Amino acid sequence: MATAILSLSSTSPLTRPTPSSPFKGNVGNLKSNPSQIQFLRLKLDNFRRERKQLVVVNKAAARTQALISSENNVRFRLDNLGPQPGSRKKGKRKGRGIAAGQGNSCGFGMRGQKSRSGPGIRRGFEGGQMPLYRRIPKLRGIAGGMRAGVPKYLPVNLKDIEAAGFQEGDEVSLDTLKSKGLINPSGRERKLPLKILGDGELSVKLNIKARAFSEQAKEKLEALGCSLTVLPGRKKWVKPSVAKNLARADEYFAKKRAAAAAAEATNATEPASA
Numbered sequence: 001m002a003t004a005i006l007s008l009s010s011t012s013p014l015t016r017p018t019p020s021s022p023f024k025g026n027v028g029n030l031k032s033n034p035s036q037i038q039f040l041r042l043k044l045d046n047f048r049r050e051r052k053q054l055v056v057v058n059k060a061a062a063r064t065q066a067l068i069s070s071e072n073n074v075r076f077r078l079d080n081l082g083p084q085p086g087s088r089k090k091g092k093r094k095g096r097g098i099a100a101g102q103g104n105s106c107g108f109g110m111r112g113q114k115s116r117s118g119p120g121i122r123r124g125f126e127g128g129q130m131p132l133y134r135r136i137p138k139l140r141g142i143a144g145g146m147r148a149g150v151p152k153y154l155p156v157n158l159k160d161i162e163a164a165g166f167q168e169g170d171e172v173s174l175d176t177l178k179s180k181g182l183i184n185p186s187g188r189e190r191k192l193p194l195k196i197l198g199d200g201e202l203s204v205k206l207n208i209k210a211r212a213f214s215e216q217a218k219e220k221l222e223a224l225g226c227s228l229t230v231l232p233g234r235k236k237w238v239k240p241s242v243a244k245n246l247a248r249a250d251e252y253f254a255k256k257r258a259a260a261a262a263a264e265a266t267n268a269t270e271p272a273s274a
Contacts, residue, residue, distance in 0.1 A: 094106040151192065153193055156194065157196075157199035158198060158221075160182055161206070162202050162203060164182050193211030195210060196212075196214065196221075197216075202220065202221065205226050207227045208227070208229065
């Protein structure tokens with residue numbers, strides 16, 4: 001028994017682990033070689049440095065990469081479809097106890113108008129003091145929201161029509177002015193009618209179709225011999241009952257005008273016959 005213990009102790013002595021090296025012989029027979037010792041020290045330092053390095057891995061990125069790699073091999077079906085990880089968030093559970101975070105007053109405070117039920121305060125209300133929209137200075141015209149400042153026509157002057165190069169007998173309308181590039185309406189202006197203004201002079205006779213003519217433009221065009229066509233406006237929509245009453249009123253006043261004209265004609269013929 002003693003011999004076995006002695007043999008075990010002789011065959012397996014306690015030795016310190018040495019770093020790996022390309023040398024395969026007995027280390028005890030090696031002579032002191034400075035270059036070999038320096039190589040072993042460098043290799044041991046590199047081994048320790050590699051052990052000390054920490055690898056930080058983003059769990060969400062790793063999970064997403066794993067899902068992508070698994071999805072490449074799995075076919076999409078109704079039973080494996082789902083949202084991306086992190087894209088859905090559970091809503092706050094209000095009124096479910098203090099531990100839930102929004103349990104006691106549900107985030108609305110203890111007292112006050114904003115904590116009561118109902119519609120709350122109206123937009124722009126500042127507690128009774130003069131609100132901002134009443135403190136600032138008022139704007140006039142279209143900037144202040146008044147309809148009086150909104151344009152109702154697309155104005156074109158006679159000098160612009162002359163510069164457009166229309167020939168004798170040509171038609172002047174919204175379409176022809178757009179094709180000539182004289183006007184380019186956009187937005188609300190696309191629905192506006194045309195109005196001819198009298199700034200400038202015209203040298204050719206034209207057939208002009210517009211919704212309205214200014215007094216000066218009308219005089220100049222009639223003196224030149226142009227044909228003027230006043231286009232009808234777009235009728236405002238009214239209820240059928242109102243339209244029926246308006247038609248009855250127009251018929252009534254038309255009869256009255258016809259009767260008045262007939263009476264004037266008879267009055268005018270009586271003195272001549274007498």
